[in-house]
Amino acid sequence: MKFADYLEDRVVLLSCYMISAFLIFGLLWLIEVPILFIVFAEGILLFSFLISCVWDFLRKRKYYNYLMKISEQLEDKTLLAEIIECPLFLDGKIFYGILRQNSKYLNDKIAQIQKQNRDYRDFLDTWVHEIKTPIASARLVIENNKNLTTLKIDDELRKIDNFVELVMYYARSSDVEKDFKVEKTTVKEIVSTALKTYSKPIIQAAGQLQMEGVELLVCADIKSCAFIIGQIISNAIKYRRSEFKLNFYGKMEQNRIILEIRDNGIGISATDLPRVFDKGFTGENGRRFPKSTGIGLYLCKKLCDKMNMDISISSEKGQGTTVTLFFPTESLLKGAGV
Known part of the structure; x- marks a missing residue:
């Protein structure tokens, strides 16, 4: 809050003061009051007016700066009216009362929707x-x-x-972490669990599977990770070409274990690639395959975020797709509270 803005907001008050000061000066001049007394009287009026403006500006600036600071620090903005203090100036009290009423209404509606x-x-x-x-x-x-x-x-x-x-x-996507059961397992066990669900479609597609380096130990929720890999397998089957191949390649890096899932399918266009994790996005391939929902990869990304995992996709049109899962180490999982 700037003093110039404060004065601009009170332009009518300033105009009235200037007109009144000019009229008083003219009246005192007409009745032949000595000029020294006129200047002294005008000086008293100006000083009183400025003091009142500065005092009013300072107390309002202090309160509104305090209000903005609290608002910026508060994660749940609906609690703002419950935390802030009631101001001492009239327009602030009116604003505070309205804010309290709106906050109560908003919190009631949020509770109802929840x-x-x-x-x-x-x-x-x-x-x-x-x-x-x-x-x-x-x-x-x-x-x-x-x-x-x-x-x-x-x-x-x-x-x-x-x-x-x-x-x-x-x-369950909003609070799916309540169902997590993180345990020590291997990448191979998670992949095998997912493959078991999709074994028949893979056989029907005459798919060729290859695994390499998947004996790595990880700490993960087997059920959720198998669901993620299952969605990736499902997409690979859906967007396959002839001679369907699916490769699982695991490797270890500092503080994480990496699983790459590569297929030789139709691939994803460069324009669609940045949006594959968006909810409901199907892209160019989705128009060619009307059964696409755009939900699978969205849920994969959301689950990975909940489990402190990362997921990325690289692809080239007509050259297949590689989905990479990054499993955190046990120490990172404990640090994240998983």
Whole structure:
């Protein structure tokens, strides 16, 4: 808050003072008051006016600077009205009262929306667990009655099961870390868990798998990491070319373990590459494959952020795609509170 801005805001008050001072000077001059007394009287008026303006400016500047400082330091801005002190000047008190009312209304609406979101997530969690039972039962029936038709139905049920899993992780994406179970394992075990889920589509695509350096020890949540790798495998299958190949290559660097997942698919255009982790983004490949949702990689990125992991994608159109996962060491996980 600058003094020049303060005076500019009070331009009407300044104009009234100047007009009044000029009229008083003229009146005293007409009644032949000595000029020394006129200057002395005008000086008293000017001094009183300036003192009142400076005092008012200083107390308001102090309060509003304090208000801005608190606002910048506060993470949850909705608590601002609960923390700040009530000012001593009238317009500040009016502003403070309005702020308190709006803050209460906003906090009530946020609490209502949060409750609705919790109810929605609870419903989805229940639905996911309930829907898995008939899917498992149907696949068991198919297992005991194998023929060409039931095998095709099994393929569709597997797709439904994968979509249900996607829904579950999406519903829990805001607080999925509550379900984490970090334990010592190997990159190979995580990859094998993901491959087990997608074994049939890989076989149907006549895929060739290669693993190298995946015996490395890591501390991770197997379930979540397997889901991430599963989404990468699913994309590799979806955007494959003939002679589908998928390579898993692990290596160790300082403070992290790296897993590269390479395919020889159709690749991603350079213009789409920076946005592949955006929610709902499907890009050029998504227009060629209408079943793309743009949710899988978004969830992969979100899960990696929650687990203190990094994920990156490099690709060249027509030359395949490489997805790189960076697993932190045990010390970094403890430091992040995971």
